[in-house]
Amino acid sequence: MENSDNIIMMPFEPKRPYQELGLILRQELIDGHYQVGDRLPPERDIAERLDVSRTVVREAIIMLELENLVEVKKGSGVYVLNIPNQAHSREAVISDDAGPFEMLQARQLLESNIAEFAAIQVTPGDIVKMRAALDLERQELANGVEDEALGDKQFHVCIAEATQNSVLVDMLKDSWERREQSPMWKKLHTHINDQAYREEWLEDHARILAALQRKDPVASKNAMWQHLENVKQRLLELSDIDDPNFDGYLFSSNPVVLLGGD
Incomplete structure (x- = not known):
């Protein structure tokens, strides 16, 4: 039941x-x-x-x-x-849901490609919306907002919207909704007390925005991939029970680097 x-x-x-x-x-x-x-x-x-x-x-x-x-x-x-x-x-x-790190792996694959395509399609209006999302993140961080922080989600949604593809926007929103409703995700976060990681993720977002402003698809893809790699690593470290010094990466190499080339 x-x-x-x-x-x-x-x-x-x-x-x-x-x-x-x-x-x-x-x-x-x-x-x-x-x-x-x-x-x-x-x-x-x-x-x-x-x-x-x-x-x-x-x-x-x-x-x-x-x-x-x-x-x-x-x-x-x-x-x-x-x-x-x-x-x-x-x-x-x-x-009966996906594990939190499995969700992050899927997001990494999806959102890095969304960022790559967004860099080709992005408009000045999209950039304005992304900057507003970053400003909201900064305000929430300054005010100590921990639960239901909207700026983070808004930033990622803005990038998907910059693709001008409603299917990709729906896929992105579905992945966030799945996370927000996940008992597995909520249980993981009961073991995380330190919120300092959010400052690191804000810096990641700024790097993603800079790449999108340059309309650089390879840099945008790499920046999003690395951001979500950082998210996985930080959540693994912060929720670690035994020894924080372990290899938490899900991938032995970054395929985006291999795809991007020189």
């Missing part, structure tokens, strides 16, 4: 990487590998043992948090709260 938070009770078959890993960890709880109060191994150890990325481990832990099976203690680790029932081992209370 579905509720307002998109959490469902279902005989569960995984369709996302973090869900597959979450069910493995869930089964290890059922099989007695851990008891209530035990600390799970560090994320890096789980990733190496099961040959998955740290981002997938992070998302699987969020899945178990939403099931109230584990508790994350910042700077300490992940502790077992409850053991699931063997009789319901394939039935889970789980969020």
Whole structure:
């Protein structure tokens, strides 16, 4: 049965990487590998043992948090709260949405190409709107606005609108709405207290705007790609439970650089 938070009770078959890993960890709880109060191994150890990325481990832990099976203690680790029932081992209370880092990966691929096309199509009026969005971001940052910050979203929407393509605008808005309604995304942010990263992202936005003002498609694509890479890395670091010094990148290289060439 579905509720307002998109959490469902279902005989569960995984369709996302973090869900597959979450069910493995869930089964290890059922099989007695851990008891209530035990600390799970560090994320890096789980990733190496099961040959998955740290981002997938992070998302699987969020899945178990939403099931109230584990508790994350910042700077300490992940502790077992409850053991699931063997009789319901394939039935889970789980969020049926994409993991937050999977969402960011999709945004990175989509929005870097949107920025590239926008640089070709952008008008002076579009630039004015982007500057207004940046000004709103600065005001929100100065006023300490943390929740429902509108400037960030407005800036990205303005870039999509600069493509003069309504389908791309709809795709961009859909990706933001999906994030805003995601229990996985909301749970990730409960582990993030430091808001200083927003200043870094504002600087990223300024670089994107500068490239768009020059009508430089390669620079615009690269700037957007790097911005969302920075977002992923910063969220990984700020929500890290074990050791902040790890390789959080989802890609071994930047394909935009390879595509852009010299």
